[in-house]
Amino acid sequence: MREQAAGRPELRGDCARCFGLCCAALPFTASADFAVDKAAGTPCGHLRPDHRCGIHDRLRQEGFSGCTVYDCFGAGQRVSQVTFGGRDWRGGPPERARRMFDVFPVVRQLHELLWYLTEALALPAARPVHDDLRRALAETERLALGSPEELAALDVGAHRRTVDVLLLRASELTRAGVRGRRKDRRGADLMGARLKGADLRGVSLRGALLIAADLTGADLRGADLIGADLRDTDLTDADLTGAFFLTQPQVQAARGSAGTRLPGSLTRPAHWAPAV
Template sequence: MVDRTVGGSELRGDCASCFGLCCVALPFARSADFALDKAAGQPCPHLRGDHRCGIHTRLRDEGFSGCTVYDCFGAGQKVSQVTFGGRDWRTGSREDARRVFEVFPVVRQLHELLRYLTEALALPAARPVHAELREALERTERLTRQTPGELVALDVAAHRQEVNVLLLRTSDLVRAGFGGGSAKGGRKKDRRGADLVGARLKGADLRGASLRGACLIAADLTGADLRGADLIGADLRDADLTDADLTGAFFLTQPQLEAARGSAGTRLPESVTHPAHWTARR
């Protein structure tokens, strides 16, 4: 039975059913997130023969914190087991492997959309657009099951834009219940794409705020009220969420939280969990 709940098995990475695609297909550059440079299509030197990470339990200590905050939203197993029928990229031709690595980022984007659409359908306030959201969900799921050639040719940016229109309408409906939305009085809570790097927002009232795509790197959100906030695409790397209240916040993913700091006192939506590296602060 397909688990289409937020964070369900279909929308959560299952490394045991994947051929280490994120460790090969994607590039990364030496930085605070990665200890070395790696080109797209080049296996990470820590990828073992069984497609598992050789330093998985030491990623942060070894300088690969970027890996700890990545989630394919289930695209890895979809491409490995469905799109390519369980064929390991290591056993085929170089051209076969190249096609796998081209398809994976496309399906990953589609699975991310599936995750947001699934969450939107679980939000009672979004009921006025549930029919359209359900249609978009079904259409996106069909796209993930296309042939490799069709997936590579897909204009995924155009599809994302179509879905985003619905997600924006969902955001307005949900945030209106928290004093946000596009109605009168809610515009001051629109911080879409805002540059809030290192911002001092301790105890800030951000109920119903739109923080879509906002850059909150190293922002101090200690004790901030983020109830009902839209956090889709917000960059929370090293943001301090200690004792913040994110109850009812939506479009918040586990990778975003893994990149942030927090405490046992941080209140979260039911769709995500406290990261293991968070510790209670006194």
């Protein structure tokens, strides 16, 4: 189901081809996720001259777990190598750095949409909307190739809302094929919920808050997880095979075990127990 999205390496972050944009462009606030405050457009103190992280191997130990769950979906290398033609924000005019930092979050959103659209096109049950999905994919690709000026002026929120209508329809068509009750828990507040062993097959959890929820042994096959907040969610022995619109950052933010079953396109986080 997810092989089509997984087969697009340009939608995966490649730090070796990026100028450390996520470490400079984005802000973060001192919290459980970040050890210090950092303003947008200010390089992180751990960013080295070669654009690599100086504490990459010990981010969690140093209090920067938020960095370990971030994924630009390949936007970093697109902005660095395509939008700005390989011109670094360091050593250039201040205007270039400012524009790169402004454009990066826009392209990141477009690349996330490309991931979802590509995955939706791999859902057999969503065939009735495949033509519309292909048109939306082509338009999103076109927008992502825009000039810095075009990207800065883009109303990415409006485009996202248009695409979300199609993704929702693809979800409805796919979940309709799941036997049993298919609850709609879109946007539900399930923080800390006790859902151990729950049958969540075909459930819509779009945008649901599942922070620190107990999903031990839960069955999430065929569930829609787009935008679900899985920070510190316990996925020990849970079955997420066939779950769709699930991304690597969501998995990185959760807790799992050797028995947690993931879609084939996603990587088991290093902080989880290794699979047996």
